[in-house]
Amino acid sequence: MASYQPQKSDKFAFGLWTIMNTGRDPFGEATRERIDPLDVITELGKRGVWGIEMHAEDLIPPTATAAERDRLIKEANKRMADQGMACVNCGANVFAHPVYKDGALTSHDPKVRQLALQRYLNSIDVGVALGSKLCDLWWGRDGAEVDAAKEPLEAIKWLREGLNYLQSYIDKQGYTGYRLAIEPKPNEPRGDIYMPTVGHALGLIATLNKPENCGLVVEIAHSRMAGLNTYHDVAQAIEVGKLFGCHFNAQKPLRYDQDQRFGSEDLKESFFVVKLVEDTGWQGARSFDAHAFRSSDREEVWDFVSGCMRTYLILKEKVQKFNKDPEIQAILKELRSGAGEPLPPHDQLKKIAFDADQLARRRLHHERLDQLTQELLLGVR
Ligand code: XLS
Ligand code: MG
Numbered sequence: 350m351a352s353y354q355p356q357k358s359d360k361f362a363f364g365l366w367t368i369m370n371t372g373r374d375p376f377g378e379a380t381r382e383r384i385d386p387l388d389v390i391t392e393l394g395k396r397g398v399w400g401i402e403m404h405a406e407d408l409i410p411p412t413a414t415a416a417e418r419d420r421l422i423k424e425a426n427k428r429m430a431d432q433g434m435a436c437v438n439c440g441a442n443v444f445a446h447p448v449y450k451d452g453a454l455t456s457h458d459p460k461v462r463q464l465a466l467q468r469y470l471n472s473i474d475v476g477v478a479l480g481s482k483l484c485d486l487w488w489g490r491d492g493a494e495v496d497a498a499k500e501p502l503e504a505i506k507w508l509r510e511g512l513n514y515l516q517s518y519i520d521k522q523g524y525t526g527y528r529l530a531i532e533p534k535p536n537e538p539r540g541d542i543y544m545p546t547v548g549h550a551l552g553l554i555a556t557l558n559k560p561e562n563c564g565l566v567v568e569i570a571h572s573r574m575a576g577l578n579t580y581h582d583v584a585q586a587i588e589v590g591k592l593f594g595c596h597f598n599a600q601k602p603l604r605y606d607q608d609q610r611f612g613s614e615d616l617k618e619s620f621f622v623v624k625l626v627e628d629t630g631w632q633g634a635r636s637f638d639a640h641a642f643r644s645s646d647r648e649e650v651w652d653f654v655s656g657c658m659r660t661y662l663i664l665k666e667k668v669q670k671f672n673k674d675p676e677i678q679a680i681l682k683e684l685r686s687g688a689g690e691p692l693p694p695h696d697q698l699k700k701i702a703f704d705a706d707q708l709a710r711r712r713l714h715h716e717r718l719d720q721l722t723q724e725l726l727l728g729v730r
Pocket of ligand 1: 404440485532
């Protein structure tokens, strides 16, 4: 029986903010104490977690003096080194302060847009100081409720301008290898958020000055909030080399952002996401952007942490079983026969006889394949 004990080589990561979450929601106050971010690092490290993600402000309060900032960075680096950990990405909190009430990079007020950029520049500096290579832009309030108030055409231009501005900073500072990523989300905390899905964000990235340096952080919950299939979203990002990060969590479709423990919903879809990243050899961190239920106390937060990793490891084992299962593999072999066949030249293609009967007779085995997947996940195979 496997122990499902997380190892550093599994490259599990958590956002600092996920463990610091106090259970507050729009209708209720905190239900548990906030944990100090430095202690979060140590406690995660002790439990086999390899990486952290953060907003610079999770670690360094925006009001901190330069000396305090340096002390916190130094201490965070020490805590990570003590636990054999790394900083996977560092973004900016451009959503909590009231000045960002109508967005950050897309606020109508140029001063607010500049302050947002200032925070992003700071997050890049902090990320570099912590050894990170990625700035994850989840812009939170860049969106709208009142369509009469903000033109999406203008907003898109502001987003592009902002991303190009950050890129030119990276270049000027000589932060070689430092990259940007957009984390798409359809709504919450705004009625609509700009770049709501993977497809939208890819469209914007293609128009940047240095598209090759900007990718995506795809989050399971965000895709499901849009009613989309996470497996397909992650695949789309991988196929174009744009999966710079992945946020594993769980979510019932079309609701508010639930950020539940990985696997607590959508087990089959989660299985296929794990299968995808494992089978393709994707090298990024397996990052959890989820939080313990509001009903959990401080101790249970650590149950939540081990639960996320344990479920990932169990699903990874199921992937290996799936890949070795003789019946499943025989079906897949049959299904894929001819899949790699190149297209014939146009004139030859025009001559192909349409043998409807024969084509329709080809068995697809969907019933059996889906049932076998289910049984494997249910542990009876
Ligand atoms: C919010 C996002 C956020 C980002 C980091 O919905 O998932 O947590 O991952 O800013
Ligand atoms: Mg996220």
